[in-house]
Amino acid sequence: MADILGTFEQAVLLSILRLGEDAYGRAILREVQERLDRDVAAGAVHATLERLAKKGLVASRPGTGTPMRGGRARRFYRVQAKGVRALNDARAKADNLWHGLRWPLKGYI
Amino acid sequence: MSMTADPPRWAEALLRAFLKPGDFESVSGDLLEQYRDSILPARGQVRANLWYATQVFTFVSPGVRLFATLFSAQFLIRTALDWFLPTANFHFRSTASTAVGVCTLFAAGFLAAWRSDSFATGAIGGSLTAAIASIMSIAGGAVMLAISHDPQTMAAIRSSGGFAEVVSLPLFMVLPGALLGVCGGVASAALKRLFLFSRP
Numbered sequence: 461m462a463d464i465l466g467t468f469e470q471a472v473l474l475s476i477l478r479l480g481e482d483a484y485g486r487a488i489l490r491e492v493q494e495r496l497d498r499d500v501a502a503g504a505v506h507a508t509l510e511r512l513a514k515k516g517l518v519a520s521r522p523g524t525g526t527p528m529r530g531g532r533a534r535r536f537y538r539v540q541a542k543g544v545r546a547l548n549d550a551r552a553k554a555d556n557l558w559h560g561l562r563w564p565l566k567g568y569i
Numbered sequence: 570m571s572m573t574a575d576p577p578r579w580a581e582a583l584l585r586a587f588l589k590p591g592d593f594e595s596v597s598g599d600l601l602e603q604y605r606d607s608i609l610p611a612r613g614q615v616r617a618n619l620w621y622a623t624q625v626f627t628f629v630s631p632g633v634r635l636f637a638t639l640f641s642a643q644f645l646i647r648t649a650l651d652w653f654l655p656t657a658n659f660h661f662r663s664t665a666s667t668a669v670g671v672c673t674l675f676a677a678g679f680l681a682a683w684r685s686d687s688f689a690t691g692a693i694g695g696s697l698t699a700a701i702a703s704i705m706s707i708a709g710g711a712v713m714l715a716i717s718h719d720p721q722t723m724a725a726i727r728s729s730g731g732f733a734e735v736v737s738l739p740l741f742m743v744l745p746g747a748l749l750g751v752c753g754g755v756a757s758a759a760l761k762r763l764f765l766f767s768r769p
Contacts, residue, residue: 485599502603503627506596525598528605530575532598 465550469517471496472508473547476518476537484523484534485509509537517543574614576604576621584625586690587681600624629697630684636677636698641705643669644739648710651729652722659729674698674746678753683761688754695750696743703739710735 465473475491476483489505512518523534539547584600585593600621609617647666656662674695681694714732726732 485595486603489599501627502596502600502624503629506592506628507631510592522595526602529598529602532594532601534598535592535595 464553465546468492468504469508469512470547470550472505472512473517473539473543476539477547481536483537488537512543515542516540517546574605574609574617576601577618580618580622580625583693584628586687586693587625587628587630587685589684589686596628630681630694632680632684633677633694633698634701636673636680637701637705640670640673640677640698640702640742641709641739643673644702644706645709645713648706648735649713652713652717652725655725655728670742671749674742674749675753675756677746678750679757680753681750682754682757686761688751688758691750691752691754691757692747693750695753696747698750699739699742699746703742706739707736 471492472488475488475495479487479491485502485506488509489500489502492505493500509518509520513520517540518537519540520535520537523536525531525533581597584597588596604617604621608620612620643666647662650656650662651659677698678691678695682688682691684690710732714726
């Protein structure tokens with residue numbers, strides 16, 4: 461069975477998928493902030509990427525630097541097959557939880 | 570947009586200390602890119618530097634924050650006992666709280682060094698833990714005093730060293746925190762080396 465993903469992990473993985481070839485640290489951070497509609501600490505995204513890499517859900521490769529970055533290389537991320545399975549599993553679980561309920565919730569309380 | 574402006578050096582050094590060597594280039598590059606590209610032009614030098622420092626603190630090992638909370642919790646429990654359950658002999662309490670404090674700072678240094686693969690980070694982990702803990706302890710002590718300051722409690726505070734001790738003692742722990750952090754860092758490096766050499 462695939463790993464059970466937290467909401468933030470899903471946000472990071474989905475951002476990587478959306479960004480495709482351009483998925484590096486800062487771009488992922490921006491995408492996550494936009495999608496979650498809140499300020500997110502760079503450290504939180506880094507820690508999540510580290511955890512996802514450890515679980516084998518993402519892989520990374522170094523890119524090239526730019527003058528704006530002081531020549532420091534970017535690190536590009538890609539979702540692995542195991543990551544896609546984990547996302548599908550998370551979505552199926554969420555759908556299952558919501559099954560039979562009308563959204564937005566109204567009239568239950 | 571400025572291609573040459575740099576964030577504070579101390580903040581970059583702290584970032585380097587808390588990241589694995591292989592992660593520093595990409596992470597610091599990401600932060601520098603954002604700093605130069607969007608934060609500095611929008612906020613100016615002082616606020617941009619403050620932003621950078623705040624970001625760096627989000628990379629500080631969560632262990633440091635946890636150990637700082639533990640350290641200040643044990644300090645405040647000891648303070649509360651002295652204030653509300655006074656004793657004539659403080660020896661046992663002070664020995665126990667010192668032992669817990671020493672172990673906490675050692676562990677903070679050990680964990681910080683273990684995560685970053687650098688024993689020197691242990692010193693930063695230990696001193697940072699003590700510094701964060703001292704702020705939390707002083708604030709906690711002030712809250713306790715604000716809540717309870719009846720004559721009986723005030724007498725107990727005076728006989729246990731006075732409120733000045735609650736303020737000064739945590740601050741005096743920053744330097745020992747660095748030393749204990751170094752010890753933790755050395756222990757971490759030794760254990761890692763032992764672990765690596767014992768692998769087939």
